[in-house]
Amino acid sequence: MIDPEQQQAPPALPQPPHRYDGIAKVTGTAKYAAEFREPFPRKDLVYAFIVQSTIPSGSVKAIDTHAAERASGVIAVLTPFNAPKLPIGPPKPPGKRSLSVLQDNEVHYNGQPIAVVIARTHIDAISAAPLLKITYDAQPPKLDFLNRLNEARPPKQPGKEPPHQSVARPDATSAGTPAATIDQTYITPIQVHNPMEPHATLAWWEGEKLTVYDATQYITGDRMSLAGIFSLPLDNVHVMDPYVGGGFGCKGSSWSHVALCAMAAKIVQKPVQLALERPQMFGPVGHRPSTVNKIKLAADSDGKLLLVQQDVTMTTSVMEDFLEHSESPARKLYHSAQIHTSTAMVDMNIGVATFMRAPGESSGTAVFEIAMDELAENLSIDPVQLRLINYAERDPTDDKPWSSKHLRDCYTQAAERFGWSKRNAKPGQMSEGNNLIGYGMATATYPANRSAAQAICRFLPNGRVFVGSGTQDLGTGTYTIMAQTAAEELGLDVNQIDVKLGDSTLPKAPVSGGSQSAASVCPAVQDACKQAKLKAGTAAIADTQSPLHGVLAADLDVHAGRIFLKKDPSKGEDLTELIARNGSKPIEAEGSAEPGEDKTSMTERSFGAVFAEVAVDRDTRMPHVRRIVATYDIGTLMNKQTGINQLQGGIVWGVGFALHEEAYIDPVTGRTANENLADYHVPVNRDIGTLDVTVLDIPDTKFNPLGARGIGEIGITGAAAAVANAIYNATGVRVRSYPITPDKLLRA
Numbered sequence: 001m002i003d004p005e006q007q008q009a010p011p012a013l014p015q016p017p018h019r020y021d022g023i024a025k026v027t028g029t030a031k032y033a034a035e036f037r038e039p040f041p042r043k044d045l046v047y048a049f050i051v052q053s054t055i056p057s058g059s060v061k062a063i064d065t066h067a068a069e070r071a072s073g074v075i076a077v078l079t080p081f082n083a084p085k086l087p088i089g090p091p092k093p094p095g096k097r098s099l100s101v102l103q104d105n106e107v108h109y110n111g112q113p114i115a116v117v118i119a120r121t122h123i124d125a126i127s128a129a130p131l132l133k134i135t136y137d138a139q140p141p142k143l144d145f146l147n148r149l150n151e152a153r154p155p156k157q158p159g160k161e162p163p164h165q166s167v168a169r170p171d172a173t174s175a176g177t178p179a180a181t182i183d184q185t186y187i188t189p190i191q192v193h194n195p196m197e198p199h200a201t202l203a204w205w206e207g208e209k210l211t212v213y214d215a216t217q218y219i220t221g222d223r224m225s226l227a228g229i230f231s232l233p234l235d236n237v238h239v240m241d242p243y244v245g246g247g248f249g250c251k252g253s254s255w256s257h258v259a260l261c262a263m264a265a266k267i268v269q270k271p272v273q274l275a276l277e278r279p280q281m282f283g284p285v286g287h288r289p290s291t292v293n294k295i296k297l298a299a300d301s302d303g304k305l306l307l308v309q310q311d312v313t314m315t316t317s318v319m320e321d322f323l324e325h326s327e328s329p330a331r332k333l334y335h336s337a338q339i340h341t342s343t344a345m346v347d348m349n350i351g352v353a354t355f356m357r358a359p360g361e362s363s364g365t366a367v368f369e370i371a372m373d374e375l376a377e378n379l380s381i382d383p384v385q386l387r388l389i390n391y392a393e394r395d396p397t398d399d400k401p402w403s404s405k406h407l408r409d410c411y412t413q414a415a416e417r418f419g420w421s422k423r424n425a426k427p428g429q430m431s432e433g434n435n436l437i438g439y440g441m442a443t444a445t446y447p448a449n450r451s452a453a454q455a456i457c458r459f460l461p462n463g464r465v466f467v468g469s470g471t472q473d474l475g476t477g478t479y480t481i482m483a484q485t486a487a488e489e490l491g492l493d494v495n496q497i498d499v500k501l502g503d504s505t506l507p508k509a510p511v512s513g514g515s516q517s518a519a520s521v522c523p524a525v526q527d528a529c530k531q532a533k534l535k536a537g538t539a540a541i542a543d544t545q546s547p548l549h550g551v552l553a554a555d556l557d558v559h560a561g562r563i564f565l566k567k568d569p570s571k572g573e574d575l576t577e578l579i580a581r582n583g584s585k586p587i588e589a590e591g592s593a594e595p596g597e598d599k600t601s602m603t604e605r606s607f608g609a610v611f612a613e614v615a616v617d618r619d620t621r622m623p624h625v626r627r628i629v630a631t632y633d634i635g636t637l638m639n640k641q642t643g644i645n646q647l648q649g650g651i652v653w654g655v656g657f658a659l660h661e662e663a664y665i666d667p668v669t670g671r672t673a674n675e676n677l678a679d680y681h682v683p684v685n686r687d688i689g690t691l692d693v694t695v696l697d698i699p700d701t702k703f704n705p706l707g708a709r710g711i712g713e714i715g716i717t718g719a720a721a722a723v724a725n726a727i728y729n730a731t732g733v734r735v736r737s738y739p740i741t742p743d744k745l746l747r748a
């Protein structure tokens with residue numbers, strides 16, 4: 001198949017044999033935020049531990065610190081009663097999450113930071129924490145979401161998309177009578193990010209200058225947040241973050257512990273490390289809200305959608321609204337005569353929610369794509385066919401063209417690789433031994449995001465090239481694709497490129513969230529390389545000893561470490577010679593890139609098709625995912641290893657969404673009852689089976705020069721519903737509440 005878009009394809013990137021940071025990671029030289037022990041004298045480092053509220057609502061009346069202060073190694077205890085008052089009052093950092101930094105004694109949720117113990121060792125700090133005698137004035141909490149849905153209210157912070165939207169097409173009135181309708185309620189639970197590396201901060205002050213190592217997805221945001229909280233000029237705050245052990249959204253905002261660590265360092269005038277324990281990840285650093293979705297669908301006898309309606313009610317914190325657009329797949333996936341969506345929120349005494357891998361689209365596809373499966377069954381139409389009948393040739397709600405969309409090919413390719421034609425549409429018909437076997441599918445989708453970014457490129461005297469940007473690598477492959485981009489632009493091998501990121505002294509880049517880093521940073525790296533080539537040209541033209549002295553800049557090119565005349569490549573010299581003659585100073589230039597008008601004139605989005613095979617034990621009803629086959633349309637695949645790995649990781653999380661993950665908020669105490677990885681289940685290798693992930697690799701050059709849309713998040717979308725639909729196909733039991741645990745399959 002020849003695609004017109006392929007004709008303007010950007011040049012293929014060189015594929016390195018392994019990740020740029022692979023060797024550093026497997027040999028242990030890659031240091032994470034909690035592992036730094038310099039530049040200060042090692043003995044100076046002290047440790048802070050956050051003490052959390054044990055009630056969900058009310059206030060702290062008093063904290064008796066005497067016993068804790070006398071405990072071994074304790075240096076100081078910070079409480080709402082002695083903590084320094086911050087110049088601007090309760091801070092609202094750029095990540096917009098409300099913080100608990102000991103500025104008042106109110107308690108909004110069980111687990112809220114209410115004191116900080118600072119001690120000579122981490123163990124000393126943890127051991128002293130229970131010695132605090134805390135008295136509370138407890139108030140009745142707002143918990144038990146599912147029994148308080150009648151308290152739902154409109155969002156106070158509407159978010160980036162309208163919470164209510166109604167679209168009726170001209171053909172809506174003439175549309176036929178419904179042959180099938182769906183009117184059901186679907187529930188997703190609260191889920192909690194659990195990156196391998198828990199949050200950690202190391203902070204120290206030199207006078208009014210603050211330096212931090214922080215596990216963050218956004219060094220620039222951290223810097224703005226800390227500068228704001230402590231009323232410092234931006235230049236006085238330096239944030240570093242060379243390696244991140246996963247983020248998934250929870251490290252996209254500067255939470256309370258970052259400011260508390262800096263506050264502790266200021267009080268004791270020493271470098272302070274504050275690392276969250278795993279249970280402390282459940283509450284103070286965000287979660288995915290729980291959603292209740294009323295979904296109505298109607299279709300005519302040909303399967304054409306007459307109505308799509310999704311009304312979402314979600315949990316929110318009494319501290320601050322966080323709205324995820326779980327209704328967005330209902331608006332963006334299929335053409336329908338009418339589309340209506342709405343969002344409402346129920347106040348809860350829980351921590352503030354936040355972005356969590358594919359916020360909105362994860363929950364949204366998880367529920368909406370079950371409803372589509374139910375509609376297909378009612379109509380006796382194959383689920384893939386139903387989706388093709390309602391294929392959205394343009395954005396269904398905005399009526400804009402797509403920048404590039406090849407979802408049809410995803411359905412075809414993945415269905416073929418999966419063997420979908422062997423599926424029996426009637427549930428409970430396929431079995432193997434004591435297992436019922438089921439096939440299910442769903443559509444994946446996530447928007448293509450991009451922001452302004454800057455980068456620097458330096459031609460070094462030794463012939464190597466340095467590229468840097470104030471971005472982050474969450475384990476996703478940012479280092480690697482920056483090296484590939486520079487190598488391609490400069491005609492060098494990837495191992496001749498040195499990459500630096502995760503340092504706020506580098507040119508600015510956006511938050512590594514919303515799957516935007518590749519699409520934002522790599523065009524900036526490309527531009528920095530182009531600018532550096534121009535700089536080299538200027539230097540050569542001005543240099544009387546250069547063979548290129550006095551030529552026209554437009555006639556020059558730089559490739560593979562040489563600068564030369566385009567018309568006569570033999571006339572030129574090595575960049576190393578040029579640099580050596582000019583004081584051995586690197587030739588450097590900054591570059592930038594930002595989205596253009598495409599953002600408003602078209603809709604930029606990725607799509608995919610996910611197929612799942614499950615086995616469900618006839619007796620125990622234990623579901624097991626045997627294989628997942630998925631094909632994605634994500635534009636250019638920049639790196640075959642790291643890219644496919646991102647998509648696989650997302651699918652694994654989709655399986656966790658379907659079968660395992662749920663944070664149980666105790667309806668009386670408000671504490672997360674399963675705040676550890678033994679009780680909060682995530683998939684392990686045994687839970688996954690085989691993954692067959694392919695991409696179309698069709699560049700979306702209307703979106704950016706590299707044609708690459710981000711891939712950090714789309715993998716989780718659709719995967720949960722594909723598993724849920726496969727379980728229905730195996731068992732005939734339709735579970736509309738995640739996670740799909742054996743008890744729900746037995747009960748039905």
Ligand code: MOS
Pocket residue numbers: 217247248249250252355356357358359512513514515713
């Ligand atoms: Mo992602 S949830 O935007 O880090």
